Amino acid sequence: MVAAIEIAALRTEGIHCPLGLDVDRPRLSWSFGRPGDRGGRQSAYRIAVATSEERLKTGMPDAWDSGIVSTGAHTSIAYEGASLLPRQRYYWRVTVWDEQGQSSTGAAAWWETGMLSGDRWTGRWIGASAGAGGERRLVQLRRSFDVKGPVARARAYISGLGHYEMRLNGAKVGRRELEPGWTDYDKTVLYSIHDLTSRVRQGENAVGVLLGNGFYRVAGGRYAKFKDSYGEPACLAELVIDYDDGTTEKIVTDRTWSASESPLTFSCIYGGEDYDAGLEQEGWDEPGFAENDSWSRACELPPPRGKLLAQSSPPLAVMKRFPASVVSEPRQGVYVYDLGQNISGWPSIRITGPQGARVKLKPAELLTDEGLANQKYSGSPYELNYALKGGSIEEWRPRFSYYGFRYVQVEGAVPCGKESGGKAGLPVLHGLEGEMIYPDTPACGGFRCSDPLLNRIHENINWAILGNMKSIFTDCPHREKLGWLEQLHLMGPSVMFNYDIEALLDKIMRDMADAQLPSGMVPTTAPEYVVFKEPWHIFRDAAAWGGSYILAAWEMLQRYGSTGPLERHYDGMRRYLDYLTGTADGFILRAGLGDWYDIGPKGPGFAQNTPVELAETAVYFGLARAMRQIAIVLGKEEDAAAYASLAESIKQAFNEAFYDSSSGQYAEGSDAAMAMPLAIGLAPEERRGALLSRLVRHISERGWMTNAGDVGHRYVLLALARGGRSDVVYRMTRSTDTPGYGYQIAHGATTLTEAWDGPTVGKSQNHFMLGHLEEWLYGGLAGLDYRYQPGTGRFIVKVKPAVVGDVAWAEAWQELRPGKASVRWELGPGRTIAIKAEIPANSEGRIYIPAAQDAEVRKSGPEADYLGREDGYAVYRTGPGCYFFKYKNL
Structure with a gap:
């Protein structure tokens, strides 16, 4: 008899078979295959966890046997077995029963623990030689070691700050880029685990590590959003080899490693990267390399303050490549390549030329009237410089700096095929392509319809999402690269319709917890690399931004059934809501950013149409209501009652402060002012019909254009869709002659832009903050x-x-x-x-x-x-x- 329910996939902490978790009680989840003809509902489950696959197969789970649990729950089931051991692989599987009592057992999965505790590390943080300083070249580290017998398992546990590239026996280890993920390094430092079992070999091996500055050390020198440093670039690593005979050997970072300056002569996360291939030392990361006088003993460096934690969110990788499709020569000897698509990442080149010749790459989103790279709105100067070593074709791309761009301006080289028209002796560029980086996470959704314009809008929103999905969600991939938090809850559903981001959001929840102040305030960015002080404190404290700490966790529950973030962060979320209540004036929040980037006479920026107090207080109400639901889920009945009372007080104060009975509208009647009370639940039932009608009328009078911005726009779409007026959303969306999605595409945008009329007004050409339509395309239109x-x-x-x-x-x-x-x-x-x-x-x-x-x-x-x-x-x-x-x- 065929079971009516089948197990399809197992996840640990939202990840399929994670290599390295520092979690004492990981959350287990499983999904199902297609239901049979009789349907398929789970009535019970049984989880078995063992320290070996053989024990699991033979029915002897030595870590945990949950027994039969009668429930339909299949997400976020907390492991309740024996205490987990470090560096241990745990195998698990689940048996489920359907409502007819038939059972089905799925295939086994596993997770592997990391160090589990910072005091288990025996290596030391190492870097450049003592006394070296200033704007020296970046450091590279190496160590030879012998493998003495057959290997059962080999792992590398490594963190390199700000970023690192690990190499073994002459080749890069894995596909990871910009490792480790960005954090507040005074609070959390992430490390990665690499499986080296198939990479090490009998006899001599060599490991090499290149270090980059990243956000750990922003020294400036070219464009920089800010300048700051947590310390000198440093590396901590432990290579652990488990032999077949049961013995274990460790190779750890200490003064037995060697250090030298690398060919990276400049590296800045904001300003670009320079590389001199003539400084390469062939074989430096291979066995048998003879160190010259440029090598010295590595220096032990002070460790960063942050707690070491295994990086469990999906790693960044080069996920797409875009060959240049057009080459122009706007100025003699200056060539501009067009990828045809705005991406975030870096250009990669193939080039030949004489030793010491230099080629400069200048990426940009836009072109000047002359046709040159225009970095006016994306941070200037940003450039990449490569000095050739000479000889055969050389391939190069930066390692530790990325940018948002569509065009690449090339100086100092001639495109292949144009040598006769170029300056004699110049290097020849045989190829250029753009490499796009974003987390290696699979797409989990898709949308299509009969309307080509709507499909194109869907694509542009997704390009913008991917362009800003890194180890945080950035606002833009060039000028700032900061984690502005309002996007997490306003764009969260849109992103989750397309990509599985549970593990990434869990990491960002920790970033917000690290950024939270003792007062309870959650700043607008996390990690908080830039602290906005008076008179710009308005950019630091806004409910629609800090409120993501609550709303993102609530969205994770609704979309993934994930209760772990609610439990881990409940106290922090409670402290944030207490902070807002303490700063409120009669339950009205008086300061913040409000409906940022709305459409008004002054151009995009500060809110123009909607009182800041209205938008901030509406979000405050939404936070109180969400906290009530979270408290109910966690069984905190007294808290739930208190939050319900708080929400009612905010609602009453809001309506008294902002509703004008004579005009029948909130405040001055902007789209955000009408839509937010409708969508968030502040408007009394008897007013809702009139408010919706007024909202529709205002939009139609502007030629089917909204005047809402970053915060208000999502609520405009929700109010219209829930009110049965998706026809209005459709007409707004298809308009190409007023600022909006259609306008952007009609004017050449290939990603979502920062401003509604971004292609013509300038600003960033790669922001995802206004992509709320994606939620309607899935949940409304389809x-x-x-x-x-x-x-x-x-x-x-x-x-x-x-x-x-x-x-x-x-x-x-x-x-x-x-x-x-x-x-x-x-x-x-x-x-x-x-x-x-x-x-x-x-x-x-x-x-x-x-x-x-x-x-x-x-x-x-x-x-x-x-x-x-x-x-x-x-x-x-x-x-x-x-x-x-x-x-x-x-």
Whole structure:
């Protein structure tokens, strides 16, 4: 008999088989395959964890046996077994039972612990020789070691600050870039674990480490958003070799390592990188290398203050490559390459030429009127300089600095094929491509529809998301590279529809905790590399930014069923809400950034249309309401009651302060002022219809253009969609002659820009802060949305399409924690509409059919319960399975 439910994938702390976790009680989750004909709901589970795969296979789990637990929960199950050991691999699997009592056991997965504690490290932080200083070249480190017998397992535990590249026996180890992830190094320092088992060999081996400054040391020298340093670049590493005979050997960083200046003559996360290939020492990272006088003993350096923690979020890697498609020569001897796409990363070149010849690369998002690289809005000067070693074709790209760009201006070299027209003796550039870096995390969703413009907007938003997804979510990949926090909750759902970011968000939650002040305030950026002081303190303290500490954790619960962040950060979230309450004036927040970057007569920047107090207090209310829900989930009933009372007090004060009964609107009636009370729940029920009508009228009077900004825009879309006015969202979105998405594309944007009219007004050409439409494309137009239900441990998948405008069909799919959900709807002849909806196992569906009262609805698939009509939709409750609906509006 075939089981009605099957296990498909296992995750530990949101990751498939993580190599290195410093978590005492990791959270375990599993998803399911496609449900069978009888559906598939979990009624119970049993988790087995063992220290060897053989023990697991033979039914002797020596770490933990949960026993049979009767529940439908399958996410964020805390490990409750024996104390975890460092550097130990744990194998686990789960057996589930369906509602008919049939069991199914999935394949085994594993996780491996890291050091688990900072006092287990025996290596020392090392770097350049004592007394070296100033703007010297960056350091490289090396150590030879012997492998004395057959190896069972070899690992490298390593952190290099600000960034490092590890090499073994002449080749780079792995694909990771810009390691480790950015943190407040006074609070947290991340290290990585590399599996070297297949890389080490019998006899002599050699390990090499190149160091870069990163955010650990921003010394300036060219463009820099700020200048600061936590210390000198340094490395801590332990290579641990477990032999087949049961013995273990460690090679750790100490004064037995050697140090030398590397060919990196300049490296700045903001200003670029210079590399002199003539300074390379061939074989420096290989066995048998003879060190010359440039090498000396490594120097022990003071360790950073931060706690060492294994990096569990997805590593950055080169994920896409873009060959240059166009070459122009706007000025004699100056060539400009066009990638055709705005990306974040670096250019990579293939070049030949005489030794010592130098080529300069200047990346940019825009071009000047003359056709040269324009860095006016992205941080200038940023440049990359490469000095050739001479000989055969040389390949180079920077290691520790990246930028946002589409164009690359080349000076000092001639493109291949144009040698005859160039200056004699110049190097020849045989190829240039852009390498885009972002976390190595799979796409978990997709959207398409019949409208090419909407598809292009979807693509541009995704390019902007990927362009700013690093070890934090940056505001832009060039000028600032800072983790402005409002994006986490305002754009969180849009990102989660497309990418699995549970582990990355967990890391960013720690960043926010590290940034929190003793007063409870969470600053607007985390890590807080720049502290905005008076008179610019307004840029440091804003509820829509710091509030991500609460709202991001709440979103993680709703999207991933992840309770770990709520438990780990509850005290910090509580202290932040207490801070806001302590600074409020009669439950009104008087300061902050408000609806940043809205559309007004003064150009983009400070809020112009909506009182800052209104926007900040509306978010404050949302935070109190979210904390009430979080307290309920965690069983803190007294706290929940207190937060409910706080929310009611804020609501009353808000309406007294901002609602004008004579005009029937909030404040001056901006889009954000009308939409935020509707979307967040501040507007009383009796006002909602009139407020929505007024919002629609204002938008239509502007030619279907909103005047909302960074904060207000998401709430405008939510208010319209929830109010049944997706037709207005559609008309706003397709407009190409007013500032907005269509306008950006009509004027050549290939990513989402910072300002609504970004391609013509300038500013950054790669921001994702206004990409809130993505949430509507999935949850509104295609009609696919979902929420975790803490009481049941299951997900409710909602399918509610919006049939609008000239859209003939739309579809979306999503890999949820329980499994794959999808929807496709299309219009047919004779006013017929067909909907196909896929509800994953162990989930419940709510399918809304946009049918008229007298429409004939035909259904096929598993059993579905008709619940009646709601706002023009016929509503069905379903279990797991694939459902088909076809109807004709008479």
